[in-house]
Amino acid sequence: ATVRYIPAYDIDYLVVGGGGGGGGNSGAGGGAGGYRTSTQSMPTGGSLVTIVVGDGGAAAISGSLSSMSAPGLTTISSAGGGGGTASNIGSVGAGGAGNTPSTSPSQGNNGGSGNPNTSIGNPYTEVSGGGGGGAGAVGAAGIDNVAGNGGAGTASSITGSSVTRAGGGGGGTYGTTAGSGGAGGGGAGAKGADASTAGTVNTGGGGGAQGVGGTGSSGGKGIVILSIPTASYSNITSGSPTVSTSGSNTILTFTGSGTYSG
Numbered sequence: 001a002t003v004r005y006i007p008a009y010d011i012d013y014l015v016v017g018g019g020g021g022g023g024g025n026s027g028a029g030g031g032a033g034g035y036r037t038s039t040q041s042m043p044t045g046g047s048l049v050t051i052v053v054g055d056g057g058a059a060a061i062s063g064s065l066s067s068m069s070a071p072g073l074t075t076i077s078s079a080g081g082g083g084g085t086a087s088n089i090g091s092v093g094a095g096g097a098g099n100t101p102s103t104s105p106s107q108g109n110n111g112g113s114g115n116p117n118t119s120i121g122n123p124y125t126e127v128s129g130g131g132g133g134g135a136g137a138v139g140a141a142g143i144d145n146v147a148g149n150g151g152a153g154t155a156s157s158i159t160g161s162s163v164t165r166a167g168g169g170g171g172g173t174y175g176t177t178a179g180s181g182g183a184g185g186g187g188a189g190a191k192g193a194d195a196s197t198a199g200t201v202n203t204g205g206g207g208g209a210q211g212v213g214g215t216g217s218s219g220g221k222g223i224v225i226l227s228i229p230t231a232s233y234s235n236i237t238s239g240s241p242t243v244s245t246s247g248s249n250t251i252l253t254f255t256g257s258g259t260y261s262g
Helices: none
Strands: 007-014 033-044 047-053 066-070 073-078 154-156 163-165 223-229 240-247 250-253 259-260
Touching: 007 066, 007 073, 047 223, 066 223, 073 259
Parallel strands: none
Antiparallel strands: 007 033, 007 223, 047 066, 047 259, 066 073, 154 163, 223 250, 240 250
């Protein structure tokens, strides 16, 4: 039998959690899934890396986390984005907290606050929800008749091309202008009886909020990407990741759970 000696090597990774769902009744956009990227060392002799990809949240429900872990390898998890809330007529809804649980560097940003504006005519025509927080920016606050835009996501070139992920969902409104989804898969909010938009699958984008009544849209499923030196790549995987190359590295893109044996 041939024994393959595996020296220690480094893996670059990107882990994005599932995005939160948008709120109903002119509520807040869903927060983007947590976004984490760094480098981890694989130990001498190799290790089994376990990948979990979190689902996006349904309307006004937080998404679930994505993670990667292995013996000797620190467990890396990105939290699911916060769910948008339904509007509370007559009070200002605070934006959801980003970077929860706290990581360094930060895995996300806060959502924007809502605006009820009960002082002008019928308050139902003025309510506007805040935008969900994105990986790269906070969600915008709602103002009179205008819902907040979702916060922008963050770009990564781990696959060899720059791709932005983890944008926040746009807020919904009874007024004139719905919030746009943040760059990186955030779903657009809705005005009135229009339909909001779901967060884009495998970006961790937050779902857009609904305008009048009903429920918002779901958040986008997360993703995990590994960049492995081709000279060290074992070609032993489960879960059917997409395999590509970039320069001297082999790229594994997991859109569902699986493993890599290095």
